[in-house]
Amino acid sequence: MFTQFIITDNTDLSGKINSYTQQIQAEIILFSDILKDEFLIKTTNKFIPVVFYLKKETLLNNHKAVRNLLTVNSNFLSMIIVDCPSDEDVFSKTDLENDIYYNNIEFSSPTIFIARNLINVFSYLQMRKEGFELQYKHNISSSHISKLTRIGMSLGNEKDFTKLLRDILFSAREICIADGGSLYLVEKDDNGVPKNLRFKVSALDLKTSEFIMPLNKQSISGYVAFTGQLLNIPDAYNLPANVEYKFNNEYDKLKNYYSKSMLVVPMKNHTGEVIGVIQLINKKRNFNQKLTPEQMMGNDVTPFDKYSEDLVMSVAGQAAVAIQNNNLIMDIEKLFEGFVTASVSAIESRDPTTSGHSFRVAEFTVGLAKLVDSLDSGIFKDIKFNYDQMREIRYASLLHDFGKVGVREKVLVKSKKLEGHQLDIIKWRFFYLQKDIEAKLNQKKVDFLKNNGSLGFPDYEKKIDLEFQVEKERLKDLMDIIIKCNEPSILEQSSSQLLDDIAKINYDFLDGTAYPLITQTEYNFLSIKKGSLDTQERLEIESHVEHTYQFLSKIPWTDGLKAIPRIAHAHHEKLDGTGYPRGLQNHEIPIQSKMMTIADIYDALTDKDRPYKKAIPVERALDILKMEVKDNHVDNDLLNVFIEGKVFDILSKKSPSFIA
Numbered sequence: 274m275f276t277q278f279i280i281t282d283n284t285d286l287s288g289k290i291n292s293y294t295q296q297i298q299a300e301i302i303l304f305s306d307i308l309k310d311e312f313l314i315k316t317t318n319k320f321i322p323v324v325f326y327l328k329k330e331t332l333l334n335n336h337k338a339v340r341n342l343l344t345v346n347s348n349f350l351s352m353i354i355v356d357c358p359s360d361e362d363v364f365s366k367t368d369l370e371n372d373i374y375y376n377n378i379e380f381s382s383p384t385i386f387i388a389r390n391l392i393n394v395f396s397y398l399q400m401r402k403e404g405f406e407l408q409y410k411h412n413i414s415s416s417h418i419s420k421l422t423r424i425g426m427s428l429g430n431e432k433d434f435t436k437l438l439r440d441i442l443f444s445a446r447e448i449c450i451a452d453g454g455s456l457y458l459v460e461k462d463d464n465g466v467p468k469n470l471r472f473k474v475s476a477l478d479l480k481t482s483e484f485i486m487p488l489n490k491q492s493i494s495g496y497v498a499f500t501g502q503l504l505n506i507p508d509a510y511n512l513p514a515n516v517e518y519k520f521n522n523e524y525d526k527l528k529n530y531y532s533k534s535m536l537v538v539p540m541k542n543h544t545g546e547v548i549g550v551i552q553l554i555n556k557k558r559n560f561n562q563k564l565t566p567e568q569m570m571g572n573d574v575t576p577f578d579k580y581s582e583d584l585v586m587s588v589a590g591q592a593a594v595a596i597q598n599n600n601l602i603m604d605i606e607k608l609f610e611g612f613v614t615a616s617v618s619a620i621e622s623r624d625p626t627t628s629g630h631s632f633r634v635a636e637f638t639v640g641l642a643k644l645v646d647s648l649d650s651g652i653f654k655d656i657k658f659n660y661d662q663m664r665e666i667r668y669a670s671l672l673h674d675f676g677k678v679g680v681r682e683k684v685l686v687k688s689k690k691l692e693g694h695q696l697d698i699i700k701w702r703f704f705y706l707q708k709d710i711e712a713k714l715n716q717k718k719v720d721f722l723k724n725n726g727s728l729g730f731p732d733y734e735k736k737i738d739l740e741f742q743v744e745k746e747r748l749k750d751l752m753d754i755i756i757k758c759n760e761p762s763i764l765e766q767s768s769s770q771l772l773d774d775i776a777k778i779n780y781d782f783l784d785g786t787a788y789p790l791i792t793q794t795e796y797n798f799l800s801i802k803k804g805s806l807d808t809q810e811r812l813e814i815e816s817h818v819e820h821t822y823q824f825l826s827k828i829p830w831t832d833g834l835k836a837i838p839r840i841a842h843a844h845h846e847k848l849d850g851t852g853y854p855r856g857l858q859n860h861e862i863p864i865q866s867k868m869m870t871i872a873d874i875y876d877a878l879t880d881k882d883r884p885y886k887k888a889i890p891v892e893r894a895l896d897i898l899k900m901e902v903k904d905n906h907v908d909n910d911l912l913n914v915f916i917e918g919k920v921f922d923i924l925s926k927k928s929p930s931f932i933a
């Protein structure tokens with residue numbers, strides 16, 4: 274079969290050049306035939322050398338039709354020879370491009386002359402054809418290279434694992450022009466030994482969830498995963514008799530599909546280990562073409578060629594790297610999550626009364642952030658948080674109080690104004706004083722007996738005992754006042770007055786020195802107006818924010834999480850600038866911190882009973898938060914979203930372990 278053609282209006286040409294057929298190697302087509310509708314030369318070649326040999330009149334009368342023919346058949350590489358005297362200029366009278374004019378040769382010329390010209394013109398066209406084919410191959414390769422580069426880049430950027438797998442499959446199908454396909458991942462057992470092949474995604478209409486199949490040589494994809502060898506199957510229904518794998522045609526039967534050609538490749542990581550399999554089904558000519566089952570059975574589906582193998586292996590290699598990277602990132606995230614959880618648990622174990630606080634604050638803050646993100650109208654319509662920003666909020670919330678590691682435990686857990694041992698010392702002092710008074714009164718009794726004998730002693734003893742009773746009562750009253758003042762609730766004016774009186778009382782020690790009943794330090798603690806901490810201790814507690822910031826700033830956060838220290842740093846700031854540690858103004862506080870502040874206050878208020886404070890009911894806690902808004906401490910709009918979206922209800926929907 275010839276791959277080049279002569280189109281002529283001269284029915285005698287064939288006979289004239291008959292003896293040169295071997296050299297010319299061209300099929301002769303009559304010009305009248307090409308004028309028929311939809312003329313096509315059936316050949317699989319990309320470029321077809323065509324020489325027109327037309328009489329002068331034919332060309333002049335049909336040059337538009339010739340031009341049209343060449344436009345429709347853009348794969349023709351053509352030259353025109355005109356049958357007329359050599360000195361005549363026919364071509365310039367036509368619409369045809371000059372560069373396809375070869376020369377004029379009269380049919381009456383010697384045969385050898387005509388044949389020689391035809392051989393020459395065809396060899397010229399062959400050269401052009403080879404040039405074009407090289408150019409075409411170059412273009413295709415360039416396009417595939419840029420496609421592969423694009424695939425590599427997009428796979429490297431995809432963080433959503435399911436989408437990553439879909440992208441891998443689509444890229445492989447697109448570059449190999451495959452109608453269908455599936456992707457499987459190798460699953461290992463607890464000892465790290467490959468065990469199963471898990472079906473993950475399919476390009477076919479598979480309304481099925483993930484399923485697993487044994488990793489052995491019995492199935493096609495199992496064979497590829499097991500052996501690590503590529504399979505290029507021209508026809509799945511006609512497998513060679515000696516192969517170990519079988520084709521499962523259940524899907525075909527179920528969906529009226531016909532899986533014919535298959536290209537199944539292993540995805541190998543950098544150590545050569547198979548981590549998955551890409552299975553491509555039915556190579557077609559045009560990626561967007563929708564095939565009928567009949568077409569699939571016929572010639573519209575072709576075997577995958579060697580070039581497709583190379584291309585899909587390249588995609589599979591990149592896919593393996595992307596999957597491996599994705600797994601590594603997930604492992605790192607899991608590792609970090611574990612580290613954060615362990616750190617937070619360790620910190621909270623120092624003060625069991627606040628156990629679970631950080632986890633709950635994280636839940637509330639992320640819940641609020643999701644709601645704010647979802648709003649398409651109102652003040653927050655432009656506030657959006659992407660995947661990384663949500664993680665940023667979560668980690669900042671989990672770690673917001675981490676700086677409590679830098680606060681002394683006795684301050685952290687202090688529930689009374691005096692520490693336990695300080696109150697014990699006062700109690701012992703009172704006990705000593707009582708004993709001292711008792712001893713002194715007993716001495717009086719002895720002195721009485723020495724001086725007066727027993728006469729009148731019973732009355733004297735009664736008087737002394739009464740005196741002792743009064744002193745004892747007085748000491749007890751004083752101790753009660755001290756115990757009352759020691760409570761962290763607001764110090765009443767009357768108690769404060771009595772405490773001042775106690776501070777002025779002195780008692781005489783054995784050596785006659787006068788000592789104050791309570792020391793200046795004890796007085797300072799007991800006279801704290803509100804709460805259990807004095808100024809120094811309060812500052813120490815407040816320093817936890819600075820410690821948190823310092824600690825978090827030392828972690829080399831990835832780009833998407835860089836704001837964590839800044840967000841956590843501002844969780845005790847207030848809109849009016851009266852917060853700590855930096856007294857930031859409203860516009861200086863990140864919105865993430867403002868959300869966390871609401872969550873933090875809400876949880877501190879509603880948390881279960883603590884030794885020094887009762888749990889506050891939800892309604893009351895929300896009222897207190899509203900008061901914080903009135904005082905310009907907390908953001909009103911965020912609190913409204915928190916309340917209207919019932920963010921505080923989130924934990925009731927979680928497992929109890931979260932509400933620890």
Ligand SMILES: [Fe+2]
Binds near residue numbers: 673674817844845
């Ligand atoms: Fe805090």
Ligand SMILES: [Fe+2]
Binds near residue numbers: 630634674873
């Ligand atoms: Fe907190």
